[in-house]
Amino acid sequence: MKHQLTRIEIVMADVKEKIATVVYMPGTRLPSVRAAANSYGFSPSTVVEAYERLQTEGTIYSRPGAGFYVAETTAPLSLTESGHNLDRAIDPLWVSRQSLEPSDNVLKPGCGWLPPDWLFEEGMRRGLRHAARGDxxxxxxxxxxxxxxALRQLLTRRMAGLGIDAQPSQVMLIxxxxxxxxxxxxxxLTAGDTVVVDDPCYFNFRALLRAHRVKVIGVPYTPSGPDIETFAKILEEHKPRLYITNAAIHNPTGATLSHATAYQILQLAQASGLYIIEDDIFADFEVKPAPRLAALDGLxxxxxxxxxxxxxxxxxRCGYIAAPNEWVESLLDLKIxxxxxxxxxxxxxxxxxxTDSGYRKHMSMMHTRLASARSQTLPRLEKLGIVPWLLPQAGMFLWCRLPDNNSATELANRCLSQGVVLAPGNAFSQSKNAENFMRFNVAQATDSRIFKVLAQALV
Amino acid sequence: MKHQLTRIEIVMADVKEKIATVVYMPGTRLPSVRAAANSYGFSPSTVVEAYERLQTEGTIYSRPGAGFYVAETTAPLSLTESGHNLDRAIDPLWVSRQSLEPSDNVLKPGCGWLPPDWLFEEGMRRGLRHAARGDxxxxxxxxxxxxxxALRQLLTRRMAGLGIDAQPSQVMLIxxxxxxxxxxxxxxLTAGDTVVVDDPCYFNFRALLRAHRVKVIGVPYTPSGPDIETFAKILEEHKPRLYITNAAIHNPTGATLSHATAYQILQLAQASGLYIIEDDIFADFEVKPAPRLAALDGLxxxxxxxxxxxxxxxxxRCGYIAAPNEWVESLLDLKIxxxxxxxxxxxxxxxxxxTDSGYRKHMSMMHTRLASARSQTLPRLEKLGIVPWLLPQAGMFLWCRLPDNNSATELANRCLSQGVVLAPGNAFSQSKNAENFMRFNVAQATDSRIFKVLAQALV
Incomplete structure (x- = not known):
């Protein structure tokens, strides 16, 4: 069941967040109890209790008569949001951990990948046999x-097909x-930098950025990309160093960037010195090609x-980066x-x-299979009052609004106890305004038990 | 040819080092020209020139009448030691980059691995075929x-053979x-922490620590491990967070930790709250088992x-960590x-x-082959006046002193132009006191051309 944060825990979490993002450095004096009470709008006794608990944990220490100070870091990095005894379901790592855990008999409509028998198993087996007798x-x-x-050359040809002009010398495998x-x-990035993400965005971007101890700001995502007015305002006010987003098929919404929004993002980025990471791991699921920032920008x-x-x-494990020419050498040093x-x-x-002759056919079959899974899942969800935010053109995700009064976090916890792993909205939301949303993977939602468990768990 | 650092460059490199290790934070005021001149023992005009060049680069800026300040970071992380226009041969990344570059006809007695035909190719081919028809x-x-x-279970059994008591739940694959x-x-670690390494140590420890923006202190390495008196002094004076070292066969020296030193390291670590990373990637080369810190310490x-x-x-690519129980969950979060x-x-x-029936025989053959390569390489080096610091019991490395007046950096640069990649001493040395040393890999030193090139390049 969901644990509501008490006021004391809110103050504790806020102080820890500021330490994690180096707004407060080791040795920084914390605001006085009175000042903190005013700024949170809580009573002084709440702040005193929060500071005392933080002191017990070793996060801060007091100097008699002089106030509270941030301790030198002694505990190793923790990525959980607000301490280990709180609910992890709002934590960006919750979905990953639940999805990756061993799982006989567990259904995972919340996970972010396809069932193994949807993947190109035969091509992989041929590839392995080829390697076994190869060089x-x-x-x-x-x-x-x-x-x-040879793979880097092939990748540049694939990128060229999307209008991205990259030389093999700009492509590195990771x-x-x-x-x-x-x-x-x-x-x-260095600790304390600011990064913009879509709100909602792929939850692991949030976990990863936490590991880098940076400030994260969400920009509301619309069906055609980030809300440009807010994006411009964030750039002006917070001078972020980086924006990280998906290409082609946005995770979790399934939305697609419009040409106009892509163009405006790049104009704003150029004017303010913003860097962009465009994560295109869903490229091959696309049916109708969307614009790529990397194509417009020329890397x-x-x-x-x-x-x-x-x-x-x-x-x-095999991924790649196509990087701006000027940064390739330094990135390589860091890779090594x-x-x-x-x-x-x-x-x-x-x-x-x-390069297997069966690859194209396999992908085309996968597109058909996904479209069919999507059209089967939609009515099953709608029967439960679960309605998609938009109808994606492609991909595996449906970003859905729950019937009123349903907390996605509570629903996910209830379904987990029934052997169904879901992906609750706030795992994807920097502003935590997606408590009424849930991401479904249509390829992992073919089993009718999922909908029975959901029906019972909804309020 | 080697580029001698000028005094101006020494000042520039020192300021950059202090910025990289956050001794100087963005916005920090630099010492005045007069104070800096005193502390370096250089003339004020040298410091002025260095500060002006740093300003031109954008590393620092001046406020008229108020001195020089560290700029907000705008350039991405660079791992090179003293700017791109200086000699990279003293840089811990130089050897890696040279060894990994494509290389028809280049000989690499400086590289840190075995020639491909020494590895367990047949076992790998069988393993790949097995996977191709497997689950x-x-x-x-x-x-x-x-x-x-299954692999984690096997690894715990192998560790048990070395006296390390690990449960499969403490072992994670990376x-x-x-x-x-x-x-x-x-x-x-957080930026600004202090880490102890052996001096000399595996050069990539140094590159990796640089990427973490931490202070690195070297402890002189003796034939039985780190010099314990200095080690104790470092712990007392610098309160380092971590010590990182090799198990079994030390890189680059080929030395082996003694039981007494291992015990003392752990006692000192415990008393001062120091963590230790014990890197045992050469375990299977060992002939006579050395003590493991992880065994004494009980993880x-x-x-x-x-x-x-x-x-x-x-x-x-496959490595692993056996971690203290209490940190496994948080490490897993970070891994994900x-x-x-x-x-x-x-x-x-x-x-x-x-688990291939041929593995044991393969390793025993490799031991014989290494011993033979070692005994062939030694007289060839000694004929050139190149003398090993000690005679290792096992492994592929010989850490050798060059004849007097030979700079390892200059020698490496001269030999590189003749198609021979060497591993000059200062790449391994935090204190840069190994300019007269060179690491040789006996398995990569069978070609007689290497010794001809060396003979010509020595002074």
Whole structure:
């Protein structure tokens, strides 16, 4: 069941958040009890109790007569939002952890990937057999710093098909899409920087940014992209360093960026020196191509990301970055320092699968299968009063509004106890204004038990 | 040819180092020209020139009449030591980059791994074929958060053989040994923390720590481990958070930790709250088992690391961490946030290879081959006046003193132009006192051309 934050816990969480994002540095004096009470609008005794609990935890310490100070960090990094004894369901890591846990008999309409039998298993098996009898270097040696040249060439041709003009020398292979984003974050950000995300956005962007100890600001997402007026205001007021977003099919909404919004994002970014990460891991699900920021921008301030976890295999780790030319060398240094040489084997198997004669047919079958799963899931949800925010053109997600008075967090907790893992809205929402929303994966929602459990759990 | 740092460059490099390790924060006022001149022992005009160049670069700015201040960071993270126009050969990334670059006809006695035909190629091919016809889940799905259970169980049995008592629930799989270390650093450190490394140590520890913006202090390494008196002094004076070292066979020296030193390290660590990363990637090269810190400590403050890049394949990325119980959950959160689910395929192939009936025979052959390469390389080096610091019991490295008046950096640059990649001492040395040393990999030093090039390049 959901745990409501008490006022004391709100103050504690706020202080911890400010320490995590280095608004408060070690040694910083905290606001006086009276000043804090005024600014929170709580009573002084609430603040006193919160400060005392923080002191007991070792987060802050007091100097008699001089107030409270932020302790030198002694506890290792924790990514949970408000301490371990609170509800993790509003935590951006909750959905990942639940989805990844071993799970006989658990249904996972909340997870972010396709069932294994939807993926290109035959192509992967052929790719593995091909590698098993192939070149000894590919089996045994580190890759060159950028990674397997033949795959990088193929990727530039695929990007060219989306209007993105990248040279193979700008493309580097990374173990996964998430690691690719992480590498760029490490490269661009220092603790205390500000980053803009879509609200809602892929929950792991939020977890990842937390690991970088940066301030995160959400921009409301509309059916054609981020709300441009708010985006402009955020850039002006907060001078963020980076905006991170999905290309093609937005996670969780399934929306698609319009040409006009793409153009305006880039104009604003250029004027304010903003960098952009465009995460295109759903590219191959697209039916009608949407504009890519990386194409308009010519890879000047956009870092473009892709991977194959959603189409080929999540078990074989291979992602890539197409980076602005001027940053390639420094990014490579960082790649080597933090991961040493990459391997060649995963890249070689991916190359085999992408060039396999069956790949195109497989993807076209997947599109049909997704469309069919979508049209079967929609009426089942609507019967329960669960209504999609928009009808996506492609992809696996439906971002849905729950019937009034239903808390997505509470619903997710109730369904979890019945063996159904859901993806509650606030895991995706920086402003926590999606408590009435839920993301469904239509490919993981074919089992009728899901809807029985939902029907019982809804209020 | 080697570029000697001028006094101006020394001042510039020092200021940048202090910014990188957040001794100077953005907005910090730099010491006055007069104060700086005094503390460096240089003339005021040298400091003025250095400050002006730093200002031109945008690293610092001046307020008329008020001095110089550290600029807000605007340039992305750079791991090179002293700006791009200086000599990279003293840089911890130089050896990695040179070793990993594509290289027809280049000889690499400086690189840190075995030639591909020394690795367990046949076992890897069998493992790949096995995976190709195996379970669809292993081919297609994310692993569970900790990673493939069967491999984690095997790893605990292998650790038990070294006296390390780990439960499978404490062992997590990571894409590589380097990424395993990186994950722990992210978990334990914040910018400005202090970390102790061996001097000399594996150069990539230095590059990796640079990416974490921490202060690094070297402790002189002796033939039986770190110099304990200095180690104790460092702990007292600098209160470091972490010590990172190799187990079994020290890189670059080939030395082995003694039981007495291991015991003293742990006692000092416990008394001062120091954490330890013990990197055991050379475990399988060992002939006579050395003590493991993780065994003595019972995985209470030691994080134990391993991988298979040096014995099975560098192309298939798979490493692991055995972590103190209390940190497993938080480390897993961080693993998922920064890399999402791991894969299963690499782990499954590693498991096949390690349980392959040919593995033991392969490793025993590799030991013989290394011993033979060592005994062939030694006289060839000694003929050139290049003398090992000690005679290692095992492994691939010889840490050697060059004949007097030879700079390892200059020698490495001269040999590089002749197609021979070396590993100059100062890449491994935090204090830069190894300019007269060179690391040789005996398995990569079988070609007689190497010694001809060396003979010509020595002064």
């Amino acid at each position: 000894a270097t590919v089996i045994s040696e580190y890759a060159t710093p950028l990674g397997l040249p 173990e996964s899409g998430t690691q690719a984003i992480d590498l760029i974050l490490r490269f661009l 000047s301030r956009v870092f473009y990301i892709g991977s194959f976890s959603k189409t080929l295999s999540a078990s074989l 320092a933090t991961g040493f040489g990459g391997g060649q084997l995963a890249a070689a198997v991916v190359l085999s699968a992408l | 669809a889940t292993v081919i297609s799905e994310y692993a569970t958060p900790l990673g493939l259970p 894409e590589s040994g380097t990424q395993a270390i990186d994950l722990i650093l992210r978990f334990l 209470s403050r030691v994080f134990y690391i391993g991988s298979f890049s040096k014995t099975l394949s560098a192309s298939l 946030a920064t890399g999402f689910g791991g894969g299963q395929l690499a782990a499954a192939v590693v498991l096949s290879a390690l």
